[in-house]
Amino acid sequence: MKIYKKNNKFLNKILKIITTIFVVYSTIVYANENIFNIISQPTIDVKSYILIDYNTGIILTEKNSNETQKPASLAKIMTSYVIGKALSKGKIHRNDIVIVSKNAWSTGNIEFNGSSLMFLKIGDHISVQNLIKGIILQSGNDACVAMAEYISGTQKNFVNLMNFYAKKIGLKNTCFKNVHGLDENGQYTSAKDIAIMGKSLIRDFPYEYSIYKEKKFTFNNISQKNRNLLLWDKTLNVDGIKTGHTENAGYNIIASAIKNNMRLIVVILGDKTEQDRKKNSKKLLNWGFETFRTINPIKKYQKIASIPVLYGKHSHIRIGIKNNVFLTIIKNQEKRIKILYHIKNNKIFAPIYRNQVLGNLTFIINNHIIGRYPLVALENIPKGNIFICLLDYIRLLLSKWIHQ
Known part of the structure; x- marks a missing residue:
């Protein structure tokens, strides 16, 4: 030229x-990430983590962010994404009524033992909107199965959609084997992929994302609190996203917060305790807001x-x-x-x-x-x-x- x-x-x-x-x-x-290296980096003792700027996608700090880990309930972000797609295409509607099958029966499914549930029963008639809240706010594994069957007929078909959209939004180190995130052979993700998932959910389905900041949900007279403890922290403006835990995965979290028109997304995989993941994710968010800003x-x-x-x-x-x-x-x-x-x-x-x-x-x-x-x-x-x-x-x- x-x-x-x-x-x-x-x-x-x-x-x-x-x-x-x-x-x-x-x-x-x-x-420029190379120039960012001149900054003193925070130290977090976990398997992997990443902190990104939502608007630019720039990685502010990370550790082993491309290494594969167990997603636990962070897999439900992709479940939400697929549900958002079905709603946007008019395939389902929020007022639709779903009839709970045996596969989604909370007390009759062995794999659900000891896990997060909405406590569905066979034959329950539940609206799509309530099932969505059960997935997001109660982390209901049974609600995930009910929605998967309603949208795709079977869990397997729904998982195929999850993997299809995972590739479409650019995930490189993720494979889903089920709709809820419970440990299963061959199911894995990475901190970077989880951050991309969260960014895609916020960008593509802002209404769906707005539900993630609600602090509790009551169904069948059972009230459960959102497990994202950062929502109660008044020093941060956190409005999502999701926590997860299994014995093999450890304590996982993806959280997003806004300050001075800057939105950050933090992901931690494999922390030791619930309080540790809260403390460490808060530490990364505070460091990001104190060190950087986003301009337009x-x-x-x-x-x-x-x-x-x-x-x-x-x-x-x-x-x-x-x-x-x-x-x-x-x-x-x-x-x-x-x-x-x-x-x-x-x-x-x-x-x-x-x-x-x-x-x-x-x-x-x-x-x-x-x-x-x-x-x-x-x-x-x-x-x-x-x-x-x-x-x-x-x-x-x-x-x-x-x-x-």
């Missing part, structure tokens, strides 16, 4: 062509620049970014970034259509590329009349003559 630099003011003045590369110093800072320097469809157009009804076109740009920054490092605007071609010809990619915007710090986003046209520019085209043609000839 040839890039004109701003070294011929006369030519720029005559042809009214701005440069195709701009360097702008701004109050934006990097989100460029809004979607915000005008970044205007560039010249040849043969167009208008001589310039506004360019910008199609989506919001978020950056995770180290606090007090706001003045070290450069932004480069690159236009793909030396000359832009009409017609041009809205959202057409014309170049890219690159964030750079210390000569490292830390983010790149496509620059798109913010409007349509139809082809101009014959007089405009003729004038632009003359300008092109003049430009070639000057360069020769």
Whole structure:
């Protein structure tokens, strides 16, 4: 790609062509994991953990985050995700009534012994909405089976959906064997995959996610508290997500909190006790909020620049970014970034259509590329009349003559 630099003011003045590369110093800072290594990292004595920024996906700290572990009830996040998909497609509705089968019978299923239950009985008629709350708030393994059979006919078919969507959202080290997360051979996940699962649930099904912050749910006169103890911590604004525990998995948690428009997601797998996972997840969240912040320097469809157009009804076109740009920054490092605007071609010809990619915007710090986003046209520019085209043609000839 040839890039004109701003070294011929006369030519720029005559042809009214701005440069195709701009360097702008701004109050934006990097989100580069290598640079993050200069920060003192927290120490957590667990099998694996990860802390990410929800908006950018940047990993702030981690330990063995790609190593496979037992998911325990964190598998229910994917159960929720599949249920959310079925609701969004209109396959099921919240007011639908589900009849509990023998497979979902809480006291008649040996594998449920000693596990979290909604305490369903054979033949119970329960709404989809109540079963969803039983899964999310009571961590009911029996409720998972009831919903799986209602949506897919069998648990096996539902598990196939769980694995299908796991691959679709980019999980690399996860395989589900059941719908509730109880230990089973061949069932595994990783801290990083759990974080991606949680992020996908928040992003794709915000209503479903909003249920995770409720602190208790009562069914059949049995009231059970949400096992996520961070929901009661007044020093953190935690609004989800899920805890899990089995003898083989240890104590697991994925939690998400918001502070100053920054949302963090923490995952801990294999902690020693319920209180340890609360203490350690809180420690990671507090460290993240104290060390970093998230900024939104460029809004979607915000005008970044205007560039010249040849043969167009208008001589310039506004360019910008199609989506919001978020950056995770180290606090007090706001003045070290450069932004480069690159236009793909030396000359832009009409017609041009809205959202057409014309170049890219690159964030750079210390000569490292830390983010790149496509620059798109913010409007349509139809082809101009014959007089405009003729004038632009003359300008092109003049430009070639000057360069020769």
